[in-house]
Amino acid sequence: MTAPAPLASMLLPGSRELLAGHARELPQRDDLCGAFCGALALEAAGIANTPGGEPLDQDAVALAAGSIVSTGRDPDTLPDGETGRRDYRLALPTIEDPDLSGTTAAGVTKAIEQLGAGRVVPVPLSGPWSAQTLDGLFDLATGARQPLTLVANLATHHLWGARPAPSALLDYLYEGVDAGPPPDWDVGHFVCVVACTTGPGGRLYAVADTYPSLGRDGVHVQPSERLAAAIDRRDKPAGGVIAVVAGDEAAWLREGCARLGLVEGLWDNGTAAAEAA
Numbered sequence: 001m002t003a004p005a006p007l008a009s010m011l012l013p014g015s016r017e018l019l020a021g022h023a024r025e026l027p028q029r030d031d032l033c034g035a036f037c038g039a040l041a042l043e044a045a046g047i048a049n050t051p052g053g054e055p056l057d058q059d060a061v062a063l064a065a066g067s068i069v070s071t072g073r074d075p076d077t078l079p080d081g082e083t084g085r086r087d088y089r090l091a092l093p094t095i096e097d098p099d100l101s102g103t104t105a106a107g108v109t110k111a112i113e114q115l116g117a118g119r120v121v122p123v124p125l126s127g128p129w130s131a132q133t134l135d136g137l138f139d140l141a142t143g144a145r146q147p148l149t150l151v152a153n154l155a156t157h158h159l160w161g162a163r164p165a166p167s168a169l170l171d172y173l174y175e176g177v178d179a180g181p182p183p184d185w186d187v188g189h190f191v192c193v194v195a196c197t198t199g200p201g202g203r204l205y206a207v208a209d210t211y212p213s214l215g216r217d218g219v220h221v222q223p224s225e226r227l228a229a230a231i232d233r234r235d236k237p238a239g240g241v242i243a244v245v246a247g248d249e250a251a252w253l254r255e256g257c258a259r260l261g262l263v264e265g266l267w268d269n270g271t272a273a274a275e276a277a
Contacts, residue, residue, distance in 0.1 A: 007173060007199045012138075014044035014147020015194040019208060019219070022192075026218050028058060028210035029085045031069045034103030034153070034190040035062035036210045038112050041149035041192070041244040045120045056115060059089040064114050065107035068272055070098035079185045081213035100272040105153055105240060107273070108190070109266065112244055121250040123243045125257060126265045129232040131224040133260055135203060137241065138196055140256040146246035148253075150193040152207075153239045153269055154230035157186040162209070162220035172223055173199030180223070184214060188236055188269055193227070194219075237270030 021043035028036040038061040050056050050064075061067075069092045073084045077098060095101050105124060112122040125137070141148045160168075160180030171177040195206040203224040212218045222230075233239035245253045254264065 004174065005200045007197050009195065009197045010138075010142050011195045012141055012148055012150065012193075013144050014149060017046070017147065018044035018149060018192060018194060022208045022218060025058060026210070026212050027082065027085055029088055030073055031101045032058045032062050032067055032103070033210045034105075034108045035059070035065055035067050035111070037151045037190045037192050038065065038108045040208065041112060041151055042115060042120065044147045044149050045116070045244070045246065046147070047116060047119060050115055051117050057089065059092070061108075061111045061115065062092055062103065063090050064111035065103050066093070066110075066273060067103040067107060068093045068095045068101050070094070070101035071096050072098070077187050079211050079213050082211050095272060100270075102188070102271040103190070104271045104273055105242065105269050106266045108151065109242055112242070116244075118247050120244050121247050123245060123250060123253055123257070123264060124240060124266050125243060125262045126238065126240045126267045127232065127263060128261065129228045129239070131203075131228045133262055134224055134228040134231065136260040137243070137257065137262065138193065138205070140253070140260065141243065144245060144249055144253070146249060148246070148249075149244040151190060151242040151244060152193055152227070152231050153188070153190050153241070153267070154227070155186075155233040155236045155239060156189050156230065157183045158230035159183050159222050159226050162215040164221070169204065169221065172202055173197065173204060174201045176201035178223060178225070180226075188233070188239070188271075197221075238267035239269060240267045
């Protein structure tokens with residue numbers, strides 16, 4: 001029997017710090033997935049406080065982003081095993097319709113720009129999204145000299161369920177077999193992409209999610225084709241990726257994204273803006 005081909009793993013710069021903050025901050029508060037991920041991106045860059053000296057947590061990002069909280073919890077918007085969390089530290093705008101609550105891509109971008117105070121730059125990328133462009137972006141990001149976070153705004157029903165069998169992972173990595181479990185839920189969502197493992201059959205991405213019931217303590221893996229389709233969100237309001245890069249590496253990142261054919265620009269993910277609520 002021949003030895004299996006080697007697998008190669010890559011971790012984005014700053015991901016260890018991001019995952020440490022992720023473990024402390026779980027789970028997200030209701031409607032704050034975008035703010036949760038924005039706070040992790042700032043923590044990965046070593047930014048722990050707002051310019052005013054307040055703790056830089058998901059509530060602080062939500063306030064800066066104009067996040068809107070639904071007045072009542074909709075159990076259909078939570079993964080199985082989650083009961084929700086509404087212990088908000090700060091007073092946030094509210095809206096009755098849970099389909100419109102959350103954070104816009106523009107809001108997450110604005111909050112990171114404001115709270116990062118020039119130390120980091122959020123670069124919103126609206127696509128086009130395929131396994132090739134996603135892989136290209138990740139490979140580009142691994143070349144950063146300083147922490148770089150990829151915040152993905154996606155549709156969860158394109159993903160594998162978060163607890164695939166080990167055999168399914170190996171079948172995909174070695175043979176490209178897409179036989180993971182069905183998706184756990186169906187919402188528009190924000191997550192952070194932190195690492196990948198590549199084999200002869202394909203690439204699996206490690207995703208830092210916002211609920212501990214998903215995967216192992218909120219971290220699960222997704223095939224590149226599935227993750228790209230989820231970001232593409234062709235059957236829902238638009239999605240994209242916010243690349244959060246050190247200020248002095250923003251030009252380098254933008255040039256690399258342009259070579260990949262990725263378009264810099266914001267998208268409408270279907271969430272209401274605070275001024276319209």
